[in-house]
Amino acid sequence: xxxxxxxxxxxxxxxxxxxxxxxxxxxxxxxxxxxxxxxxxxxxxxxxxxxxxxxxxxxxxxxxxxxxxxxxxxxxxxxxxxxxxxxxxxxxxxxxxxxxxxxxxxxxxxxxxxxxxxxxxxxxxxxxxxxxxxxxxxxxxxxxxxxxxxxxxxxxxxxxxxxxxxxxxxxxxxxxxxxxxxxxxxxxxxxxxxxxxxxxxxxxxxxxxxxxxxxxxxxxxxxxxxxxxxxxxxxxxxxxxxxxxxxxxxxxxxxxxxxxxxxxxxxxxxxxxxxxxxxxxxxxxxxxxxxxxxxxxxxxxxxxxxxxxxxxxxxxxxxxxxxxxxxxxxxxxxxxxxxxxxxxxxxxxxxxxxxxxxxxxxxxxxxxxxxxxxxxxxxxxxxxxxxxxxxxx
Amino acid sequence: xxxxxxxxxxxxxxxxxxxxxxxxxxxxxxxxxxxxxxxxxxxxxxxxxxxxxxxxxxxxxxxxxxxxxxxxxxxxxxxxxxxxxxxxxxxxxxxxxxxxxxxxxxxxxxxxxxxxxxxxxxxxxxxxxxxxxxxxxxxxxxxxxxxxxxxxxxxxxxxxxxxxxxxxxxxxxxxxxxxxxxxxxxxxxxxxxxxxxxxxxxxxxxxxxxxxxx
Numbered sequence: 377x378x379x380x381x382x383x384x385x386x387x388x389x390x391x392x393x394x395x396x397x398x399x400x401x402x403x404x405x406x407x408x409x410x411x412x413x414x415x416x417x418x419x420x421x422x423x424x425x426x427x428x429x430x431x432x433x434x435x436x437x438x439x440x441x442x443x444x445x446x447x448x449x450x451x452x453x454x455x456x457x458x459x460x461x462x463x464x465x466x467x468x469x470x471x472x473x474x475x476x477x478x479x480x481x482x483x484x485x486x487x488x489x490x491x492x493x494x495x496x497x498x499x500x501x502x503x504x505x506x507x508x509x510x511x512x513x514x515x516x517x518x519x520x521x522x523x524x525x526x527x528x529x530x531x532x533x534x535x536x537x538x539x540x541x542x543x544x545x546x547x548x549x550x551x552x553x554x555x556x557x558x559x560x561x562x563x564x565x566x567x568x569x570x571x572x573x574x575x576x577x578x579x580x581x582x583x584x585x586x587x588x589x590x591x592x593x594x595x596x597x598x599x600x601x602x603x604x605x606x607x608x609x610x611x612x613x614x615x616x617x618x619x620x621x622x623x624x625x626x627x628x629x630x631x632x633x634x635x636x637x638x639x640x641x642x643x644x645x646x647x648x649x650x651x652x653x654x655x656x657x658x659x660x661x662x663x664x665x666x667x668x669x670x671x672x673x674x675x676x677x678x679x680x681x682x683x684x685x686x687x688x689x690x691x692x693x694x695x696x697x698x699x700x701x702x703x704x705x706x707x708x709x710x711x712x713x714x715x716x717x718x719x720x721x722x723x724x725x726x727x728x729x730x731x732x733x734x735x736x737x738x739x740x741x742x743x744x745x746x747x748x749x750x751x752x753x754x755x756x757x758x759x760x761x762x763x764x765x766x767x768x769x
Numbered sequence: 770x771x772x773x774x775x776x777x778x779x780x781x782x783x784x785x786x787x788x789x790x791x792x793x794x795x796x797x798x799x800x801x802x803x804x805x806x807x808x809x810x811x812x813x814x815x816x817x818x819x820x821x822x823x824x825x826x827x828x829x830x831x832x833x834x835x836x837x838x839x840x841x842x843x844x845x846x847x848x849x850x851x852x853x854x855x856x857x858x859x860x861x862x863x864x865x866x867x868x869x870x871x872x873x874x875x876x877x878x879x880x881x882x883x884x885x886x887x888x889x890x891x892x893x894x895x896x897x898x899x900x901x902x903x904x905x906x907x908x909x910x911x912x913x914x915x916x917x918x919x920x921x922x923x924x925x926x927x928x929x930x931x932x933x934x935x936x937x938x939x940x941x942x943x944x945x946x947x948x949x950x951x952x953x954x955x956x957x958x959x960x961x962x963x964x965x966x967x968x969x970x971x972x973x974x975x976x977x978x979x980x981x982x983x
Contacts, residue, residue: 680822682846686790699846700822700960707960708822719820719929719960755799756850758826758842759819 378692381738385579385670386528386556386729387696391622392581398625399583402618410615411604420617427624434631435573435590436564443589443607444620448555448576449479450600451589452522454611455551455572456483458597459520460492463549467517468492473505473534474714476524480553481710484522493517501716502663503532511542520549525557525573529698529711529727530662531671533561540569549595555579555587559630559732560638560668571595575627577619581732582626586619633732641730642669644739648728649674651743655750657763661712661725670730673698675712675721676746677761679753684726687749693742698725720759721766782847783884789851794858796850797842806840812911814903816896821929823849827857827900831908835865841897848886849894855882856897868905872919874898889956896931926968929960934971941975948972 408416543550551572558580576587603612657677681697698709708722810828817824823845830838839857876895
């Protein structure tokens with residue numbers, strides 16, 4: 377059996393052992409409902425409060441500004457729909473970007489059906505949004521701007537601080553989807569200047585099925601899930617204590633280690649980029665500098681992503697692709713298309729996202745395999761596009 | 770339709786698809802080889818578009834009205850490669866099929882021989898029969914057998930996913946009545962919404978053609 381080399385951490389990360397250890401007592405021993413009056417309930421409530429405190433210290437906010445949810449997607453839904461519902465009398469215009477995750481884009485589509493007007497600002501060819509273009513898109517009836525912190529496909533880091541200066545000045549709320557930013561970027565909401573920020577556990581070596589939404593205390597939200605009134609009445613349902621404990625621990629760990637993580641992984645990332653770009657007719661998608669330290673996204677022309685992916689899988693390497701062939705909707709990556717590149721570029725794009733445990737030896741194996749895979753697929757391809765034909769259309 | 774997906778609940782290929790993907794039969798290994806084969810072939814056909822993500826090119830050699838050889842190149846996903854490989858095996862096995870027999874092979878026959886394909890892969894990746902028909906027409910043209918050229922033009926409606934009027938007719942015959950059902954079945958318009966009005970019109974036409982007055 378070949379050793380698995382997991383280079384798909386933007387899909388999900390493994391659960392860190394020390395995170396699991398902190399969670400473990402809350403499954404079968406301390407199983408209480410945080411809403412109960414007895415001892416078991418009290419222990420659960422203490423764990424809940426402690427976790428909320430821990431998260432709030434990292435985000436530099438008040439504990440009551442942290443709402444635990446079931447995922448990053450849920451946090452995003454709560455932020456966008458919650459604001460839209462509460463502020464619709466003020467205005468019905470929302471601004472976002474073309475490279476957001478589907479959790480944002482599809483929620484905005486839903487809001488559009490409800491009568492909201494959505495402007496998606498296009499990003500620059502390097503995959504970064506120009507804050508001035510956000511500014512230009514603002515109207516009198518704009519109530520919310522939502523821009524992701526780090527992109528999940530091409531890893532580009534968006535200028536949230538610059539954008540928050542604009543939204544603050546105009547008195548418009550700003551949400552950021554920070555799901556891919558937790559391992560390397562600062563999550564200090566004060567310094568970022570955001571009103572809402574979404575996170576999830578499964579991208580930061582924490583458990584799946586847990587996320588959180590930071591909501592500035594001055595921001596009103598309407599609840600997404602009604603019921604017993606948990607999470608300040610915004611997210612009813614018995615609190616998932618083991619996951620909440622695990623989320624707090626995972627967030628603490630990833631934020632504590634973010635400098636070391638960045639130093640080590642950005643070196644490995646740049647090494648992988650450099651070596652893979654030695655393959656002819658290949659290029660990097662997304663800015664070379666302003667990208668999270670674990671993201672490599674490269675297009676290999678005239679080779680199709682799903683085929684590359686399966687050949688890597690056969691060798692024990694897990695990666696992902698922007699090719700339409702692997703998506704349920706048969707849509708190629710909207711992010712690669714948003715860079716102004718044609719369909720062909722999305723079909724041949726491969727994403728390798730390094731983990732905190734990735735070694736140089738792991739990458740050497742990828743580097744050794746890729747040229748022969750690409751050569752084989754290009755040899756059998758009737759399509760022979762050149763770089764000039766597709767790069768800047 | 771035999772749909773692997775619904776049986777296994779995931780994104781899986783059959784062992785036969787994997788075999789033909791990792792060890793394709795009759796494929797052209799390099800661009801140099803492609804040039805040599807082009808020189809020696811009796812007919813060539815190409816189908817698909819790079820934007821769609823699947824393109825097939827096929828060369829045939831004909832002897833005594835039989836397919837003596839069938840070589841191909843494919844740009845595309847595993848199912849596209851496997852489907853073309855399987856088709857090339859089907860037309861050349863046991864001494865080669867007669868041209869007319871080979872032309873009767875339908876996408877469904879290829880999929881059956883592959884032990885199934887995920888439903889959403891069906892339309893965009895099984896193009897081998899269409900590339901082959903072109904290659905045969907090319908052969909007839911080159912050998913001055915103009916009366917044999919099949920001019921039945923198949924109209925491609927969704928140019929990105931390669932969904933044709935024949936696919937829409939087939940859907941209608943399977944009881945598809947609304948555009949919504951058609952989109953669920955074929956993914957038509959998933960990338961190019963502009964083709965939807967024409968698709969809807971064709972669906973109505975085929976439903977009237979086959980079912981009106983019954």
